[in-house]
Every structure is written in structure tokens, then in C-alpha cells.
Amino acid sequence: MTCREAIGHINTVVRREMHRMVSTPLYFFCILVAPLISMTFFLSLMREGLPKDLPIAVVDLDNTETSRNLVRQLDAFEQTSVYIRTGSFSEAREAMQRGEVYGIFYIPEDFTVEATSGKQPKLSYYTNSTYLIAASLLFRDMKTISVLANASVGLQTGTAKGLTNDQIMGQLQPIVIDTHVIGNPWLNYSVYLNNTLLPGILQLLIFSVTVFSIGTEIKQGTSREWIQKGGNSLTVGLIGKLLPYTLLFTLVAWTLMATLYGYNAFPLNSGWGPMLAASFLLVIASQATGVFMIGVLPTLRLGLSFACLFGMIAFSIVGFSFPVLAMDPTLQALSTLFPLRHYFLIYVDQALNGRDLIYSWGEYIWLLGFLFLPFLIGRQLKKALLYFKYIP
Numbered sequence: 001m002t003c004r005e006a007i008g009h010i011n012t013v014v015r016r017e018m019h020r021m022v023s024t025p026l027y028f029f030c031i032l033v034a035p036l037i038s039m040t041f042f043l044s045l046m047r048e049g050l051p052k053d054l055p056i057a058v059v060d061l062d063n064t065e066t067s068r069n070l071v072r073q074l075d076a077f078e079q080t081s082v083y084i085r086t087g088s089f090s091e092a093r094e095a096m097q098r099g100e101v102y103g104i105f106y107i108p109e110d111f112t113v114e115a116t117s118g119k120q121p122k123l124s125y126y127t128n129s130t131y132l133i134a135a136s137l138l139f140r141d142m143k144t145i146s147v148l149a150n151a152s153v154g155l156q157t158g159t160a161k162g163l164t165n166d167q168i169m170g171q172l173q174p175i176v177i178d179t180h181v182i183g184n185p186w187l188n189y190s191v192y193l194n195n196t197l198l199p200g201i202l203q204l205l206i207f208s209v210t211v212f213s214i215g216t217e218i219k220q221g222t223s224r225e226w227i228q229k230g231g232n233s234l235t236v237g238l239i240g241k242l243l244p245y246t247l248l249f250t251l252v253a254w255t256l257m258a259t260l261y262g263y264n265a266f267p268l269n270s271g272w273g274p275m276l277a278a279s280f281l282l283v284i285a286s287q288a289t290g291v292f293m294i295g296v297l298p299t300l301r302l303g304l305s306f307a308c309l310f311g312m313i314a315f316s317i318v319g320f321s322f323p324v325l326a327m328d329p330t331l332q333a334l335s336t337l338f339p340l341r342h343y344f345l346i347y348v349d350q351a352l353n354g355r356d357l358i359y360s361w362g363e364y365i366w367l368l369g370f371l372f373l374p375f376l377i378g379r380q381l382k383k384a385l386l387y388f389k390y391i392p
Helices: 003-022 024-044 065-076 088-095 109-115 134-159 165-172 188-220 224-230 233-261 272-296 298-318 329-335 339-352 359-374 379-385
Strands: 054-060 079-087 102-108 124-127
Touching: 003 024, 003 233, 024 188, 024 224, 024 233, 054 065, 054 088, 054 134, 054 224, 065 079, 065 102, 065 109, 065 134, 065 329, 065 379, 079 088, 088 102, 109 134, 124 134, 124 224, 134 339, 188 224, 188 233, 188 298, 188 379, 224 233, 224 379, 233 272, 233 379, 272 298, 272 339, 272 379, 298 329, 298 339, 359 379
Parallel strands: 054 079, 054 102
Antiparallel strands: 102 124
């Protein structure tokens, strides 16, 4: 087959696939509606970056000006809101059990007197770690206010002894910690999650659409017609079938990039080029993986099951929720089989850290390597397309 003939067959298959696409509303939903809903939902859900005004209960048995000032300072924290003030720990515990508060801050009786007399009273705080993020944020705030309370008492005691501020601070904080948070200094959960969660959803949709578009040909008995219009070449037929989806999903992926890095102004330290290239490679790598899935299991039902299972596992194994290096070595090796893993590494190096492109070239090669997957099952897939009879 000459190059001109191949292009002609590809055009024929593209027109045929576009007709099939517009006649099936499911394609419209998976390619345009579902990504748009996902972007709107998750970006709106985490638009504040961090949860704010998380409710806690304060048990103040001291009830002095010092303890009340401590509670006001705690309530002033952005993530913390004092929902209940009570002198009964049982009441606060019951509120936590009912889910009304996520933490309890306990100030013991005679706290001020003991603190100023050097008897080392104990401030206690409890968090409900069933709600991991809320508990972690409240634990941080209550620990911070406890440290500030200790410093305040130390400052008052030192002043009473006639010490200067420099002498007091040298005792209270002999070592000064200088903290630098890189990549996401705002600790913004939207930056942390959406840059991988939304491409992961897109990968899952590409898997499903690719498997569905080929699986329905087998189910409906139209696969022979498809291959014939492709000049009896599986490669030409696949290019013609997948090309419209490639263009549409790339447009969706780049719209996602514009939303994340343009509208939401998320960190993009390396510029647009590396991430636009990575998102395009994610699209075609996911399509190639989808072809491999339907080639291994050439029935619509099993192919879609494979695609959904593989796509859902990606959220857990690519490293953005649990570090890959902390996984079992077998799982570390398996993580490389997911296109999203390599996209995630490119995102960390290029968008967050702004490293030179040479440090990420291996991940781009990995994404290109997924394009060889259809060749591994080409003979099996073509045989299924030509001879397989679907049994409901």
C-alpha cells in the first residue's frame, strides 16, 4: 500500500468513525461532558485550597483571662473554629462522637497559676483521625497554640525575674528553625490533588472510550467493514478510528492545562511547552493502552472491565497519594506500567520544580513506549475483528 493510498483509507475510516461518534450520545458524554463536570466539581470543591473553620470543642476548666486569651488565639486560626466552649469534657466528647466537632482542646484547672509558678501544667488535645485531613490540620493548630502558650508563660516569668527579651528568647527557643516548603508553599490541596486527579480521570475515560469504540465493532459485527475500509490493514484502520478521539481528547487535555495553569494560576515553573507535550503524550499512550486491553480481552464487556479496573488502580499506584518508593518493590515495578505515573513525574519535575527538561526525557520516552503495545497484540486483535462472533 502506497502512502497516498494509506492516507485515503485513513480519511475514509475517519469519516466513518465521525459518523458513528455523532450517532452515539455516549461518546459526547465521555469526551466532553464528563471531563467538564470533573473539572468544575473538583476545582470548585477545593477552590479555597485548604479547609477552613473546622469545628472544635474547648474544655476550659481554668476560665481565667490567660486561658480565654488562649482560646481566642486558637479561634483566630484560619483552619480552626471554636464551635463549643464548655467546662465538661463529657459534653465535648459526646459532640465529637456525634460528628459535630473534629477535635477537643482541654485546658486543665489552675492552668494559669501552675504555669506561672513553674509546675508544668499539661494542655491536652484530641483529634478524630477518622477524618484524616481535618484531624491533621487541627492537630497542627492546637500544637502551635500550645507552643505559643508555653512561650507566653515563659515570657511572663522571665520578665518577672528581670530578664531581657533576648535572654528570654534564647531560653525559650535556643534553636531557630527556618522552614522552606518547595513546590506548593501554600499547602494548597487543590494544587496537590487536581494536577494528578483530573488527568487520571481523563486517562480512565480514554481507556474506556478506546475499548468501547473497538469493542462495539466486534459486538455489532461491523469490524470486517471497518478493516476493509482501512485497506485490510489493522494499522491504517486503528489510525483512522482513533484519530478523531485523539484530536478531541487532546483539546480537552489542553483545556484542562489552561484551566489549571492559566485560570487557577497553579505553579508552572517550566513554561507551557513541557506540560502540553506531556498531556498530548498521555492521551496517545492511554489510547495505545486501551487498544492493548481490547486486544487481550476482545469482548466489549471484559475489555471495559479491564479498562475500568486498570484506570482505577492508577489513582493508588502512581505515587501522588502514597509514595511509590515506600511500596513493595513489586508494586514499584508495576507502577511504571501506568501512563499516569510518568505524566505525574513530568508534572513534579517540570511544573512544580522547574527542572531542566533533560531530567524528564526518560518519562517522555516511557510515554512514547506505550505506543508499541498495540503491535504486541496486533495479530490477535485482527483475528478477533475478522472472525470473532459475539455471544450475548
